[in-house]
Amino acid sequence: MTPTVTVRGLRKRYGHTAVLDGLDIAFGAGVTGLLGPNGAGKTTLLRCLATTLAPDAGELRVLGLDPATASGRTGVRRRLGYLPQDPGFYPHFTVFETLDYVAILKEMTDRRERHREVTRVLAEVGLADRARTKVRKLSGGMRQRLALAQALLDEPDLLVLDEPTVGLDPEQRLRLRALVSRLGESRTVLLSTHQTEDVAALCERVVVMDGGRILFDGTPAGLAAVAAGRVSLGDHRPGPGALFWRTADGRYRTIGDTPADAVPAEPTVEDGYLLLVGRTQEAA
Ligand SMILES: Nc1ncnc2c1ncn2[C@@H]1O[C@H](COP(=O)(O)OP(=O)(O)OP(=O)(O)O)[C@@H](O)[C@H]1O
Ligand SMILES: [Mg+2]
Structure with missing residues (x-):
């Protein structure tokens, strides 16, 4: 495996609690699932990789870049698709406007090309018929699909998906599995989940975390x-x-x-x- 993400001695604490206590791990192309109980540190790890949280100590290499530097963070963000655990949207934006806005933040400056990309990701998550719906009028599962759609914009090399299957109906979960496994053929996909069936169906590698430590790292069959x-x-x-x-x-x-x-x-x-x-x- 050629690692696209390397984590060495990663530490993060909140107050007196060490959430990540010297974590060492590397990820390469393919789909890796993170499992762990509530509070295990999954979101904390994913946020460090997605450059939305600065670690207290340790070395990160993401797509050959160092998120500890400003230029490294910018470089990572250009090639990253991130689905946060609790994405915040503007409720009065429509679905299309929301994605268009994120695409602008992702520096897609050509308007026609950008709109084509927004239309593509909407179709990928099955929201094409909701393009003109205001975000506040979406169901929970639809909002989750919108959150996934924004992570797919501009074909990122690294996808970090924090609980992507939450709230999805069985048909949409299947659609997500097909989508993510296809992306994992050439890119690095890291996802956290509480659904062990997702891991069994989708991930070639599974990492179990608890208390900020790694308890297992192997195949679903091994787990x-x-x-x-x-x-x-x-x-x-x-x-x-x-x-x-x-x-x-x-x-x-x-x-x-x-x-x-x-x-x-x-x-x-x-x-x-x-x-x-x-x-x-x-x-x-
Ligand atoms: N901003 C914060 N301030 C203080 N403590 C925090 C903060 N964010 C997370 N924590 C604590 O860090 C620990 C790990 O949280 P984290 O969100 O990484 O867990 P998780 O594995 O993603 O859990 P879940 O399955 O519930 O999403 C928890 O004990 C949590 O209370
Ligand atoms: Mg979490």
Whole structure:
């Protein structure tokens, strides 16, 4: 892998809390998913890479540039598409105006070319028929698609997507998967999510973070394998202390120690994740 993003000794603290505590990682072309519980530091890491947050210490290299310098930040911003976790839009702008405005900020000066690009990204996210709708009149999922559309403007080399699938209906999630996997063929795509299915379907690499540290870095199959031999299905309710739920066919699926009468089940990415972040103990 030729890294397009390199992170060395990255530190960020808020008050006395270290959110990122000396993080080392590199990313190359392809789609990488970041998983981690609320507060794990995913947004903090992505914001440092997107140059909207200055780290306290550490070295970053993004697309061969150094975001610690003003010229490096400008250079990164020119080649970056960023979907923030909570994008703010002007409610009275229309969908088209919003994208046109971002495209102007992205230095697309030729009006006709810019409008063609706005029309292209609107079609990519399935919002072409909403071009004249005011942002305040959009549904939550449509607003999320608008946020994604602005990140796609001008075909960025690096896409940083903070929870891109939040609020999307199944059809739109599928559309997003197709779009992101196509982009990942030639570019670097980093996305954070809480949807382990997205990771299984979309990401060739998955990084699990918690407490500002990396707990796992590998393939989705490797993450599922963390739970190998620790997932089971049984007909009887497991005893207290086990993490289990009743499946649609009325059986009990247990993560952790296998109850006496249960049979092993195929582990999923979610099982591996849950075991890794130790939430099974907490839930018990
Ligand atoms: N501006 C801020 N001021 C103070 N603390 C902050 C600030 N931003 C984030 N934090 C803290 O930093 C930690 C990491 O937050 P971050 O947003 O990076 O987590 P996350 O992994 O993106 O979580 P989520 O899944 O909820 O989006 C949290 O404990 C959070 O409270
Ligand atoms: Mg976040």
